[in-house]
Amino acid sequence: MTYTAIIADDENLLRAKVRRYLEDVPWIQLAAETVDGPSTVRAVDELKPDLLFLDVKMPGLTGVEVLGRIKHKPTVVFTTAYDQYAVTAFELRAIDYLLKPFGKSRFHQALSRVKETIGSNALGKVDLALEALRRDGELAQLFVRTGSGIASITLSDVSRFEAQGDYVAIYTDGKRYLANLRMDALERALEPKLYLRIHRGHIVSLEHVQSIGRHESGRFEVTMYDGTNLLASRGRSRELRKRLV
Numbered sequence: 001m002t003y004t005a006i007i008a009d010d011e012n013l014l015r016a017k018v019r020r021y022l023e024d025v026p027w028i029q030l031a032a033e034t035v036d037g038p039s040t041v042r043a044v045d046e047l048k049p050d051l052l053f054l055d056v057k058m059p060g061l062t063g064v065e066v067l068g069r070i071k072h073k074p075t076v077v078f079t080t081a082y083d084q085y086a087v088t089a090f091e092l093r094a095i096d097y098l099l100k101p102f103g104k105s106r107f108h109q110a111l112s113r114v115k116e117t118i119g120s121n122a123l124g125k126v127d128l129a130l131e132a133l134r135r136d137g138e139l140a141q142l143f144v145r146t147g148s149g150i151a152s153i154t155l156s157d158v159s160r161f162e163a164q165g166d167y168v169a170i171y172t173d174g175k176r177y178l179a180n181l182r183m184d185a186l187e188r189a190l191e192p193k194l195y196l197r198i199h200r201g202h203i204v205s206l207e208h209v210q211s212i213g214r215h216e217s218g219r220f221e222v223t224m225y226d227g228t229n230l231l232a233s234r235g236r237s238r239e240l241r242k243r244l245v
Contacts, residue, residue: 003050003118004031008040008066009079010058014100018053018079021107027115037061041069048072051114056080064143075118077110144170144177151177159208159224161186163201174226198222198232198240212240 005028007018015033022028031047034040037060044052044066052074056063063078081100095117096110142153153172162169163183170177187197197203198220208225215221219237222230232240 002027002029003114004029004047005051005053006030006032006034006040006043006047006049006074007053008034008043008058008063009053009055010035011055014055014079018107021104025111028111035059037063037066040066044070044074045072049074050118052076054078075114077114142170142179144179153177156205156207159205159226160228160230161203171226171228196240196243198230198236200233202230202232204230 005022007015007030009015009018015035019030019033022030028051031049032043034043035058037058039060040052040054040058041061043049049072054063054066054076056078057080058066061069063080067076075095077096077098079098079100079102096113098106098110142155142158144151144153153170157172159171161183162171164178166180167178168181168183168186170179183197183200183203187195187203190203194207195203195205204222204224209222210225211223213221213223215231217231219234220232220240222232224230
């Protein structure tokens, strides 16, 4: 089966590189190239590609803004020179994140992910995106859809993550955001020296932990600086005990 693709990037050399790499991929047909945000929105909605190679920063509209405006929803591979950007929202539909300058080997790794996941459920795509983001650089920024648009969250401002059904609640500066993520994938993407999973439903930022003490149940209780008290599971309490020694 053949899939169609669009390359959206304002750098001529980058577009030429991706075009050249795609020459060795018989199952992808290049449908168009665009150089700015508005033309990308038009091309995606008119041509309805299966795959979009999308730069994070482009003239007119950013890559994130493009995804907020397009009606057709292709599979997305982000390309960017800015390693502080991490896209984790389900609605953004990214399955990989190529940090410039990337080579042919890394590009074909992304295509392997595309072939495995194109047409599959979006939750799996988000898991792959988180793993790719963590591999390419430190996870530092989150983009989450809100009722009024897309919110940019600095990861260091996040105090904790809490599982809520099919969503993860993100708590930061008195605000709460919901993202369609899996806690297991999120835990793998976060820096283990800075974030700690204390329960299957809770991941905390150690920078936002005020104290850790024993609960009457024998488990550990984590108190956040915002006053929230969280009880660790028995298994995680054993891990906490080892970590605190």
